[in-house]
Amino acid sequence: MRYKVYLIFSLVMLQVALLCGVLSSYSFLYPETLKNIVPFQQLRPMHVSAALFWIISAAVTSLLVHSNHIAVIKTANKRLINTAAGIWALTITVIFAYYTMNKYGGREYWEFPPWLGIPLLLSWILLMVGYGIYWLNLKNKKPLYQIMWATGILFFLLTFIEQNIWHIAWIRQSYIREVTMQWKANGSMVGAWNQMIYGTSLYMMVKMSGDKSIAENKKVYAFYFLSLSNLMFNWGHHIYNVPTASWVRHISYFISMTEWLFLISMIQSFKLKTSEYNKHKHLICYKFIIASEVWLFLNLLLAIMMSIPAINKYTHGTHITVAHAMGTTIGINTMILLGSIGYICKIDTASVKVKKAVTTGYNIAQVSLLIFWLCLVVAGLTKGYRSRVLQIKDFQTMMTPIYPFLKLFAVAGIGLLAGMGMIIYNYLKQLYSKRLHHE
Amino acid sequence: MKGASIWREKNCQSCHQLYGLGGYMGPDLTNIMSSKAENNARTFIKYGTGKMPNLHLNNEEVDNLVAYLSWIDKTGKSEVNDSNIHWTGSYIIK
Numbered sequence: 001m002r003y004k005v006y007l008i009f010s011l012v013m014l015q016v017a018l019l020c021g022v023l024s025s026y027s028f029l030y031p032e033t034l035k036n037i038v039p040f041q042q043l044r045p046m047h048v049s050a051a052l053f054w055i056i057s058a059a060v061t062s063l064l065v066h067s068n069h070i071a072v073i074k075t076a077n078k079r080l081i082n083t084a085a086g087i088w089a090l091t092i093t094v095i096f097a098y099y100t101m102n103k104y105g106g107r108e109y110w111e112f113p114p115w116l117g118i119p120l121l122l123s124w125i126l127l128m129v130g131y132g133i134y135w136l137n138l139k140n141k142k143p144l145y146q147i148m149w150a151t152g153i154l155f156f157l158l159t160f161i162e163q164n165i166w167h168i169a170w171i172r173q174s175y176i177r178e179v180t181m182q183w184k185a186n187g188s189m190v191g192a193w194n195q196m197i198y199g200t201s202l203y204m205m206v207k208m209s210g211d212k213s214i215a216e217n218k219k220v221y222a223f224y225f226l227s228l229s230n231l232m233f234n235w236g237h238h239i240y241n242v243p244t245a246s247w248v249r250h251i252s253y254f255i256s257m258t259e260w261l262f263l264i265s266m267i268q269s270f271k272l273k274t275s276e277y278n279k280h281k282h283l284i285c286y287k288f289i290i291a292s293e294v295w296l297f298l299n300l301l302l303a304i305m306m307s308i309p310a311i312n313k314y315t316h317g318t319h320i321t322v323a324h325a326m327g328t329t330i331g332i333n334t335m336i337l338l339g340s341i342g343y344i345c346k347i348d349t350a351s352v353k354v355k356k357a358v359t360t361g362y363n364i365a366q367v368s369l370l371i372f373w374l375c376l377v378v379a380g381l382t383k384g385y386r387s388r389v390l391q392i393k394d395f396q397t398m399m400t401p402i403y404p405f406l407k408l409f410a411v412a413g414i415g416l417l418a419g420m421g422m423i424i425y426n427y428l429k430q431l432y433s434k435r436l437h438h439e
Numbered sequence: 440m441k442g443a444s445i446w447r448e449k450n451c452q453s454c455h456q457l458y459g460l461g462g463y464m465g466p467d468l469t470n471i472m473s474s475k476a477e478n479n480a481r482t483f484i485k486y487g488t489g490k491m492p493n494l495h496l497n498n499e500e501v502d503n504l505v506a507y508l509s510w511i512d513k514t515g516k517s518e519v520n521d522s523n524i525h526w527t528g529s530y531i532i533k
Contacts, residue, residue: 032489313519321459
């Protein structure tokens with residue numbers, strides 16, 4: 001299977017997401033100068049789509065590589081998966097071509113012309129068939145990561161269909177119905193890819209610690225069911241202020257308080273179980289997992305705050321939402337995926353020079369991300385205070401004191417681009433020059 | 440609704456929010472049509488501003504977009520009133 005090609009494709013998506021993110025932040029800050037050169041409304045969909053495609057592509061490739069190591073995927077299934085990956089990558093290329101021509105038609109996060117959803121759906125169905133046959137034939141499905149990977153792939157399909165349900169005229173007849181469905185799908189889709197990514201995180205914990213029980217105990221199974229309920233019901237905080245049924249808020253409020261604590265507890269137990277030797281054997285990969293733990297903790301605090309309706313009133317529609325999105329996608333998802341790709345491309349066996357460069361990139365990225373994240377939180381708090389408490393209605397007046405934080409945020413974005421760029425460059429070099437971990 | 444298609448094709452959600460959902464470049468437009476800013480909104484849609492691009496919409500397209508925003512405006516208020524918050528901290532919107 002062409003794992004290397006998919007991994008390279010995923011890393012390129014990450015680089016594009018970072019580059020478009022930095023450019024769009026400057027376009028946001030200086031629209032009078034930049035709106036015709038690098039228009040924000042064109043860069044934002046590129047940034048968001050590249051970030052989504054990075055996460056989904058890397059999550060799927062990681063779990064396929066790990067799965068193939070556990071039990072070799074048969075040639076017929078590999079063909080289906082290869083075809084799926086080919087259609088997936090080609091469609092994404094077409095999507096970016098449309099963005100370049102300023103052609104849209106979709107909705108938040110999926111802004112490309114809607115017909116391009118058809119090949120993406122076809123690709124996912126082929127992946128599901130190829131992986132599904134493999135999975136059903138697995139003798140040992142007991143480790144939780146096996147269940148999480150299959151759950152993630154299945155629920156991505158369901159949420160992708162939900163995401164496109166607005167094509168039915170009845171859904172569009174009520175805006176409340178439409179927006180509720182849209183953000184239900186978006187929220188659940190995050191839950192779906194989290195199943196794939198956290199499954200990979202769990203698999204790596206087992207591999208790095210050598211302790212199989214980490215993925216086969218009552219606590220992690222309980223965590224799985226909590227995360228599954230989270231996937232299905234914890235999307236309500238997106239639409240707390242939409243006048244829809246109240247039970248949505250109450251269930252979401254309750255569910256959202258639970259899942260994250262389990263994951264922190266799980267990673268902490270992993271730290272205790274991992275010997276010093278194993279830590280050093282997989283030092284770089286280990287660092288990425290630890291970073292995801294720190295970001296998990298910070299985003300847990302933010303998520304709890306945002307999920308309390310009375311606080312959400314002040315944070316909703318502010319940059320705190322962006323901090324939450326960036327914190328989880330970069331801090332948690334990306335760190336786990338970079339740890340996984342590092343493990344796959346055997347980054348811990350690379351030359352001292354390469355390891356030093358990756359570690360430097362890692363340090364720059366962590367510091368930059370922290371500044372970046374804090375700026376968004378402060379900007380969000382300021383916006384919430386000025387718009388909800390002071391009731392400033394004029395948009396520019398309300399935003400004026402927020403811009404210094406956004407300028408610092410944009411500078412931190414350059415740091416993030418540089419740090420991540422160092423990691424990506426060295427990963428790509430490693431992918432070109434070495435056999436993968438499971439080859 | 441034709442205005443909804445224009446909203447999507449011009450990718451308005453990149454910069455604007457409806458019910459607080461969308462981009463943060465510009466203001467939330469959920470209740471723009473019932474606010475005092477209605478006339479400004481029509482002008483902004485037609486010609487853009489220093490920050491907002493000119494979308495080169497004809498009069499019919501502007502009318503359709505305004506009709507779409509008016510339709511959304513009638514669905515509710517983007518901001519939650521304090522009276523809608525229960526003492527437990529949860530919302531009681533019906």
